[in-house]
Amino acid sequence: MLGLDLTLSYDGAPVVHGAEIHLEPGKVTALVGPNGSGKSTLLRSLARLHRPDAGRVLLADDGRTISEGSHATEPADLLEHGIDAATLNGREFARRVTLLAQSRPTPGGITVRELVEFGRHPHRGRWVAGDADGAAIVRRAMELTGVAEFAEQSVDRLSGGQLQRVWLASCLAQDTSVLLLDEPTTYLDLRYQVELLDLIRELADEHGVTIGVVLHDLDQAAAVADRVVLLESGRVRAVGTPAEVLVSDVLSSAYGIRVDVEVDDRGCITTCPIGRYNTRERVERLAVA
């Protein structure tokens, strides 16, 4: 997927200025940046939920799903052979791209299974019977996200984290080749944060899914992403591997606070924003104590 020269605005006021973003099949691309830098707006434009003032979104012409994997696509291939997302009808687009949004209105009075089954909507004909693989895909989506155990429970009785996982299951049930996630670890406890990041990696590595994920936690971005796109004031400030983008001077300048970065022997990146309460001397003193 390639977002090209995207200019995005609200009420005529641009908030993203000519951004380019390339999401590759089988790779995880993390969008990071300060509050208000345009991450969600950019992600929503890739999901066709925010119409660009200028620019376009191109998709690989394979129309494949998570189950089938997808071909590698370079920006030049997409420019030549890609499909302009704006030309697809809603159903065609929804078979290719799904977004786990930050918040969604959840219909009341339905079960977890019914909400997950909702993800099958672009694969259904006029009759449910048309979706032969649907039941198996829904079951698998619920197992992967750990919601199968409360499949028959009402969504009204779920915690924030459980509901987040049910919506993720619904996105997986949609079985698209592009999966976009906006701050998916919000509301999740430590275990499910880690499991969600593992699942994201598994979908990319084993199923060739194209993944774009907005993350505030830079250490999570470093751990899960192949590429990081750093946005600042609606502009792409840096693109590259985590080791290339998540460096002290770039982060300190983007976030307006000193950010130290450590890389251990295994190449794991840890970022440490230094506030007044969190001077290096204090951190070292606590480590000794």
Ligand SMILES: Nc1ncnc2c1ncn2[C@@H]1O[C@H](COP(=O)(O)OP(=O)(O)OP(=O)(O)O)[C@@H](O)[C@H]1O
């Ligand atoms: N519905 C809206 N109406 C008007 N302006 C908006 C709207 N949503 C977002 N904006 C503005 O667009 C800019 C980008 O917002 P966006 O939500 O894309 O940033 P973000 O990087 O995702 O922020 P955060 O990290 O806080 O979620 C901000 O200046 C924000 O105030």
